[in-house]
Amino acid sequence: MKGLRLPLLMLLTFVMAACNRPAPRLEGGVSRTEAWRQETVEQMASVMVQDNGREKPLSVLAAFRLYDIHGRRDLKYSVKDGSDKETKFMLEPTEWLLDVICYPDQAARYPLFRIEHSGVLDALEIQNDGQKLDFVYITYDQAYKAGAKLDDLAKAYFNIEQKLRTTVEEHILELWRDVHAYDRLQRQFGTFHFSVPIADAKLQQAFGTERVTVGTIASHADQFQGLLKREGPEMKGASRDLLAVAEFVAGVIGYDADGFGVFAPTEEGATEWLTIGAAFERVIKGQRGHVVDALTSLQRATSADSILDKERALLQFRDASIAAAGSHYNTVQIERETYYYRASWHYQAIHWFLFAFLIGVVTWLVPRNKTLWWASMGISILALGMLSYDLTLRCLITGHPPIKNLYDTFLFIAAVGVLLLLCTEFVMPRRIALAAAPFVGALLIMFARIYEVSNAADTMDPLVAVLDSNFWLATHVTTINIGYAAALVAAILANVWIVMRVCRLSHPSDVPAKALVRMCYGVTCFGLVFAVVGTILGGVWANDSWGRFWGWDPKENGALMICLGQIALLHARFTGWVRDFGFVVWAGIIGMVTVFSWFHVNQLGIGLHSYGFSAGLRTAVWSCYTVQMGFLIVGTVDVLLRPSPARAAASDKTRPPIPAG
Amino acid sequence: MSTTDTSVDDASAGGSNKGGSNASDPTADKVAGMKSPTEQSSPAPAKSEPSGVMRVLGAFTSQKLAVVLLVVLGLLTWLGTLAQIEGGLWATQREYFESWGLIAELPLSFWGNEFPSIENQWVIKIPLPGAYPVMILLFLNILIGGMMRFKRRARNVGVLITHIGIALLLVAGFVKLEYSYSGALALFESPENGVGVTTRAYESSRFVSFHDYELALLTDKGDTIEERIVPEYDLARARYEMVTLQADALPFSVQVHHFLDNCRPMPKGPMSRSTTPVIASDDGSPAVYLQPLKVDPERSNNSAGAYVRVMVDGEKHAEGIVYGLEMLPRERRRFPFTFEVEGQRYGLDLRKVIYDLPFALRLERFVKRDHPGTMTPADYRSFVKVLGDGPERDVQIYMNTPLRKDDFVVYQTSWGPQINGRPAGGPPWYSVFEVSKNPSDQWPMYACFVIAIGLLIHMLMKLIRFLQSSARTTLTA
């Protein structure tokens, strides 16, 4: 399971430790001797396909397929040449997909499926050297050889209740799904690698070749039709070769039936795109035009020998498929989306946030330096701008408000959190929020990227009917997530307070600590408004869609718990039950409640909101709880063990002792 | 509890002093200083004994009570969420949120794994009041402490408005719980040529409860049917003993026994044994008995049944089975157990509670659209004709857009025939609506506006005051 690495990565977020693991070696011959030209890859990226109910660039499809199957953003391997020299290669998703299409033999030998448990290899009887490495990659060829075994095991484990499965069993099921996904992908263009030999002279003349392929049949569809007509409907006198070709045609038509859509529909009003098989069927039935060109150029791309010919044919395919799509090809949308992923503004923002954070840290050392303060602030604002632009692009591409799924919440909460902290810094320039803001921003965007790969589902896929309401997405979903953001920011400030106390950076009665509690209080108040309004708005929405205002659904409960916690905290503060330390602990607990509500409830497998399920998230959630609990426990122990210096150092004698919350 | 009505004043004072930012604010220190002895002194009697009424009032108005109640409610919500994993929503809702008290269970887990093991998981048991009494107390607390006895100052106006909104929200919840009812209405698409299957429901002016039953005594009066209803609640004892039902005007009484929450009728096979009585029939059917089935936590999946015995003058007159299977919209008719007494025909029908609507709905067309190439529904909606007193009206009912009419709200909830979300066997399709009558239907929305306004006023005022105050200068220096 890819998700298992999540906590590790979280801890290592700021340790820029480059992983120097040697790339697995590609065994056997290398068919593709040169790299794909960058220009070809970029051009092919904007081929439009339909997958999961949405038209998207081929590059996006390739990326999410690679995340799904491989669990990484790129594919690395090395090749040993004649002189025993290792050369390393790294493939971008689109390059990898082009290999799957044009060099399936080579692609089948890529180290693709991640195995994290040697027990999986043992179960599949794949040779391995035990638990030496924490993971290895196996190739499709290896998986294919073990296919029968894998199939049997997966079938057996599938019937075991998920809770009762062992790690190895879960891993095998995961592998089975990945292999299955890869298999479906390579079938998509697999028919171009088949051919039927024909000995019949008449047929050879009609097709102009001795081996017919999808391409030859598509380009000779008329001749093929003629041959069939001549034999009559019963084909009593048909030659064996013709029958064989007919069989082949029928096989091709159904071969990729469960693949993604490559060709736009030609009928009026149709929305469902055609697979290659379905398009081929149309051609056989008499459709002509760009589809034929697209099929023949794909045939050339797969069967040509040199990579240059292949690239030329691929580009011809691109032009033909765009021409065939006609008005279905939305140039603006496709270019916007390819740009979105190529520019990847939120990824850029991470670097700037980290930079701003470093400067922010430096300002702690030189407190009086206004220039540095402005530098950090300016860079943070710049990065926030990038992030906002990223979110805006997402809205434009999907046509919906910023949050539609769990992935979006990361980016949105990052933006709100940064904004909130920067505002806090403006109100109270203590340089704590100044450094915290870019830190939070970078952290959350990194989580978003980890989640994107581990979840491996296109983050812009269309919404189910009940969510498809821009009004409610814009009101309820946005407000409640602002509430989440504020609660998390408060928890982070609370943790800073604890760290400062434990590390003796600031005494609780000092101004910085007081200011910190003050910020925490202000952010909580701000969050309360949005949490309460967002929660009630959610109820109002539910009242319009499910017929009840409140149904004690886990997600609703989570939101309610945040509200209750914050209201109780503010009242407890009014009554004097909690003071600074109590406030901080309570805010930390609300942070945990927020994590529970934000994504833990989706993992419970119950209720109406469990559409964000991802096994990897569970680990992330528990990591959050553990880290936060760690802060609270350390803080409490510190307060219990060392309350005296606090009192001794207190300059103001009238100040009462710090209550222990 | 030593805190008395003064706490209200203190609290509002504390609140107005920015929650006791004691670094710079002497009043806040004073407030906190006054409070600190109360922390460990709950059983100790107060020094100056106020009158009993004031004591009770003081307890209800105390902000500390509010804090306790909010925390308890939060705990209940959390445990009630976790309990749903095993117990299902329906049972959990009854146990945690609509009861007066319960023993909550917290199964321990760590990193998502049961602790210490699946077979032997540790469960912490916590006695808690149900959410129902907690919310009643909270309401009283807000009403008295947060509104009536609240210091009416200009700076408190936001808090006051917010409290009014929250109180309204709680009232709406109470009204919903006590005075609303809801059920399902399922209709087939009307046939285009007007010739339908007689048993199917194409048009209806009634809807049936999702899971509550009632036993109806039907008297055949020619053009009308006279109904006498016994709610499921009155039949509770029939689960383990005999319950006798009667009415003054009736020449007979009815005994109900072996009430089963989930069961199915079974023909008595040559060798089958049953734990429940077997009822022979005189119409050529084999003898039948009710086979008890495991009760599904999803309560609407169950079909109840019971045995009935009609007694005239203390003698058994007729005996039969009533079975509550609901088959709408395929079968609109009901099949009661029938008998005759003194020449009058009667029927006994165990059915999901029927509610009548002041208007009728007819389903003209149901349309479902998927995202292309997937099984994910992009939209599904019903084209409905509303038949009532006035002229016929065409409406569309779809996700997020219910029909509101005469205090009833009609929602699109489901459709069929389908198996696991895939269309099966259709068209014609049928559409399932939820109908609910809820007097407080729109109150939460109003409450939402009120609360939003109240909170905004309060928080903005506080922010502005803070920005102008000396505290900020102290803290930012």
Add this chain to the structure above:
Amino acid sequence: MKTPASSICLLLLLGACSDKETAEFGPPRQVPKEQRPVEWRTATYERMHVPEMGAQRKNANGQNPGASNAGGAAKNVIANTPAGWEELPAEPRNFKNAVWRIKGEPTTSCYLTIAVGGGVASNLQRWYINQFGKTAAPAVEALPPVEFANRAGRLVEHEGAFSGKPDWAAMIAFYNDGNSVTSLKFTGPKGIVKNNRKQFLSLAKSIRLASRSPNPNAPAIQPGQKMPDNHIPVGQGNGGQGNGATADQPPSPFTASAPEDWQAKPGRRILHHTFGSGSEVYVSQLGGTMKQSLDIWRGEMGMDPMTDVQFKALPKTLFLGDDGVLMDLSGKFRGMTGTEIPDARLLVAARVDGSTITFCKLVGPKTEVDSQRDAFVEFCGSIRRTQ
């Protein structure tokens, strides 16, 4: 905190509800007849929605049980009536879900009883002690196994006086799901029953109950479906379009009951199933003559076209409700699309079907196919045209 606590206790006490032994009917209320469509005179079994005996509402989907069968009683038994036998109308109310007898022998009777309760032991007692006057019934495990309705059943064979009739014989095949027993019982004069023993066993084997047919509700992707293969399944593409959506496939023109360990494969092929590591079965249609079609498959196995003698000598098999031919080849399989199975076995059942040849083809590694040959023959026998 005392006061609120005590008030909670008080409220708790008030809240405790009380049950009643007697209750009053509510006040009478007049409702128009149209508002309460009531059927006053219905037979008990209809009133209870027990439409067909036995076809118990065992409902795999967890839906309201009524939903699955309220539309009426569909025929839920499929079987191949043996030659010389005839099928009679079912008498569900007498626990006879399907009835056969030997043509022209009114004293014989063979009927299927689906899922009656009571358990195995009491049924055995009835068959042995009550009906045949034996002193004791044997344990189930002691009875010989028999294939019955695609299940591992047991066989009871009796001779003697049956319910007063001398020289009578009975054969009963049965299996049980918990307490409910499904049985096929064949009784008649001793000689006739003995002569028809084989037919009875084949009937028992051929029976398929609708609820056990391939589950159409299986999730889209499920382990057990055939995984990697580089083989283009040759066959007729019967139109249709679309990517991925299995729901909008055209309805299959044929139905059949497949063995449990075969996996139905979604897609365009008709009755496409796979099993083992790479064996697959599907039904397709071809133009040309029967011999031409069969020769194509021979070609895939690297064999020359058949001689007429060979062609005429092909064994017959039940296919599409009638006689078809069965061709059974072993050798090296090389599909037209390049797939190779070194040690393969290919089975084809085919028959002329109007103007086309309909065939059912199984190809796979020999070791796998060997064990599935009988299942294949049975599968072909169960194929029916959907109407």
